Amino acid sequence: MSRECYHRDQSRGTAITHFSHVRRAGALLFPAFFCLLSAVCSGQDVLCSAGFGTFDAKSTTGVTLSVGAVKDEGFARRVCEAKLTWDKNDLLVEGRAWQVDVDLMGADLGFGAPVAALQIRKADVDPLMTYEIYSLSKPPRKLRSITGGDSYSAADTNLDGQIEIWTSDAAAVNGFEGIPLSALDFAPAIALRFDHHRLLDVSAEFPSHYDRQIAAVRAQLDAEQLSAFRSSNGTLSSKSPVPMSELRSLRSTEIKVLEIVWSYLYSGREQEAWQALTDMWPSADYDRIRAAIVKARGRGIGKEVDGVSSATTASSRKKKVMIYDRLTETAGVDGGPVSVVNETGGPDDKMKAFQADTQPRPIFFRRPPPPAGAPADALTTEVVVNMVIDSAGKVWSIKTEGKPDKDIIEASAEWKFVPALKGGRPVASRLRLGVTPSQ
Numbered sequence: 269m270s271r272e273c274y275h276r277d278q279s280r281g282t283a284i285t286h287f288s289h290v291r292r293a294g295a296l297l298f299p300a301f302f303c304l305l306s307a308v309c310s311g312q313d314v315l316c317s318a319g320f321g322t323f324d325a326k327s328t329t330g331v332t333l334s335v336g337a338v339k340d341e342g343f344a345r346r347v348c349e350a351k352l353t354w355d356k357n358d359l360l361v362e363g364r365a366w367q368v369d370v371d372l373m374g375a376d377l378g379f380g381a382p383v384a385a386l387q388i389r390k391a392d393v394d395p396l397m398t399y400e401i402y403s404l405s406k407p408p409r410k411l412r413s414i415t416g417g418d419s420y421s422a423a424d425t426n427l428d429g430q431i432e433i434w435t436s437d438a439a440a441v442n443g444f445e446g447i448p449l450s451a452l453d454f455a456p457a458i459a460l461r462f463d464h465h466r467l468l469d470v471s472a473e474f475p476s477h478y479d480r481q482i483a484a485v486r487a488q489l490d491a492e493q494l495s496a497f498r499s500s501n502g503t504l505s506s507k508s509p510v511p512m513s514e515l516r517s518l519r520s521t522e523i524k525v526l527e528i529v530w531s532y533l534y535s536g537r538e539q540e541a542w543q544a545l546t547d548m549w550p551s552a553d554y555d556r557i558r559a560a561i562v563k564a565r566g567r568g569i570g571k572e573v574d575g576v577s578s579a580t581t582a583s584s585r586k587k588k589v590m591i592y593d594r595l596t597e598t599a600g601v602d603g604g605p606v607s608v609v610n611e612t613g614g615p616d617d618k619m620k621a622f623q624a625d626t627q628p629r630p631i632f633f634r635r636p637p638p639p640a641g642a643p644a645d646a647l648t649t650e651v652v653v654n655m656v657i658d659s660a661g662k663v664w665s666i667k668t669e670g671k672p673d674k675d676i677i678e679a680s681a682e683w684k685f686v687p688a689l690k691g692g693r694p695v696a697s698r699l700r701l702g703v704t705p706s707q
Contacts, residue, residue: 314369316348318392327374330354331404333384335368350386352408359408361400366392372422374404375660375694377431378462381405387420395449396438412467416440416569418455424658425474427696431660432470433460437534440568445522452523454481456530458569466574472536473577482531485524494548497521502553525549529561536578591656592624592688592697624688628657628699635703636675650702651676659694661685
């Protein structure tokens, strides 16, 4: 990742579209948190956790989404709820959960109408979350649930107007070969997209995401440790007659091998997955572990999808990118070029700027505190950033003016925006914004 510019990883994204009022409240964990909508932001990664944090948003359809602590005789309890209200009517989305987060509001996920999407964790010890999608038309109704992931994040990954829901197949691999989810560097990623109400697995359309994961894991593999693992029986447990330090080394190598195989498998490259397994797994245990991998995947998110796309599907689509200026932008006129990075890190002259009907509106920022020993004015120093916000409300690319600020660039991966609108629809746009920790 460059110090000057960040191009969003394809597994990230959160979408919230235009609404008339936004409020987010919670404990201010340190002064570096700031919000630009006269709201108080908390450092938690979800809107409501253990009864702390609130969110209210009214969509352009007149339906309001509210998230906050469950009230019992006027007192807030340590659980969260979410509800939709319209015309003095209520629809309870969730009445008692440890965490409730709004991932998307007002965008079209492929249902032909604006929706709200929430991710919900029922208990603090539960490693999995549920993704609930509701229509925002009156009266709102539940459209779909997705289960099995440990988190969900919607993003217009390619800036082509199509929104993918990125998650991981956590349910399938949690406990696999006795390995808890927490011991993995990452669970296998999955990209989902709705197409005419059908939920498709489109992971194969993003091979570069998986290739980066594979390369990173391969770089961590030690040849001597891999050889030792291949010489084992492949079925490791605490009861194995090997020293604990050696067992930990074997287990670490086993996890890395599985992560490589999963990355190939979930990106639609089965032949490469099984070849990697052949090359790195104990040969006597190959048939057993391959069957176990297939069985585990069968009980994961894949059983919920209605179809699977391929890499050829992505290449056959004609990509059309249009970046809109913020409403008050003076630099750049309709049809003028936009300074924005492409996937190679360089300028992309195919991206053009046009004026949007509304500008992006920030909802939540989290900026790291100044390092120890920083000057006293660090809390008030403004940093100007130039960003491209995708149609799902996430930072697609960012560049800091003047001296590069790595901390802000990394923190921007979690920033949420109300996307710009053009003709009533959320669109990708660029935004120049000055930020300070005290805001």
